[in-house]
Amino acid sequence: MAAKPAKERLTEAAFALFAERGYEQTTVDDITDRAGVGRTTFFRTFRTKEDVIFPDHEVLLGAIETRLAGSTDRTALIAVTEAARLVLRHYLAEGERAVTRYRLTRSVPALRDREIAGVQQYQRLFRRFLHGWMGGGADTALRAELMAGAVVSAHNHVLRRWLRGRSDDPEAEFDAAMTETVDLFNRSREDAGASIVVVRTSKDLDTVLPELHRLLGSG
């Protein structure tokens, strides 16, 4: 069997030590000793001890950027949804390691702050692409921000349920959550050349719909 790469050995050692002794009680030297890897290699691989908790963060950011860069404004919400799915699948594939990380980020303030900052990086990336696809003007900046925030919130909502052991089918929940999210924005999109008329009525719909169609239908 080929030796595991240093990054994987360091990550495994760190997660094992954090579970055994706690995060604060584990030093970088403890991790490198356990992994059989030098201190220099550690700091070539990770900037800080906190980073070991999120070993694939940069890789995921890169994968998201690649996915988004391959899309256009015509498929903006689908592209962002699929990019968020990359993150979800990564966590699902990690399995127990993702659950351990969740426990750690909930109990160690420095790791929680680090995680929140990481989520912000995803969100900024989504916003940048969404805003670009909308033309990048000041009039669409808020909408891009709201979309990016909603997609990230929906992703985190599903991921958190799975991490807490409350979801048997996170992929299906992700589909449902993203549908709810995308609907929010699609409903409020105006098609060029047509107005969307929203009126509220307490009248019987079957009675008024034929007249409505006559009134508004293209003809």
Next chain:
Amino acid sequence: MAAKPAKERLTEAAFALFAERGYEQTTVDDITDRAGVGRTTFFRTFRTKEDVIFPDHEVLLGAIETRLAGSTDRTALIAVTEAARLVLRHYLAEGERAVTRYRLTRSVPALRDREIAGVQQYQRLFRRFLHGWMGGGADTALRAELMAGAVVSAHNHVLRRWLRGRSDDPEAEFDAAMTETVDLFNRSREDAGASIVVVRTSKDLDTVLPELHRLLGSG
């Protein structure tokens, strides 16, 4: 003139020193020396040096909670909007100090992470109340999260524009941003006892609206 409270003296001294020497180069001792206040008082007032940057964070969280606790599900989105306005007005009233903080949070990673974590606290508070007003069930959890996230994003969008000197009338921009945000969710809410009719038309609206009102209006 009465002496300023220790908290205000410490905050003033800290902001002045951060501007003069930089955040990292300023120690807690530097701050207490400049403020003429003892170290013990500093740590009774703030937990860490980072906290001096956000001296009113806990006060604002408390004010938001009080505002939300006085509301009900009938006025949920208004309550959350007004609570967010409390935060905006606080920053506007701070003036130059808010701008200095913005510069610091953009250049010092520890302060940026601290700020992001603080924003998360607002968002969790909003989510908790919104979700409670919706009944607190699993079926509304995502909607509450999306609403809370959207209100916070819209607030931050306006605040950031003002901090960058790009907004002459942040209160008016806040109104517009909140209208856009609330619309997103109101459009997808179904009123009991009334149907919402959404139809698309390319006809001239001024021409068809009187007929529409006749057709659907209560009467």
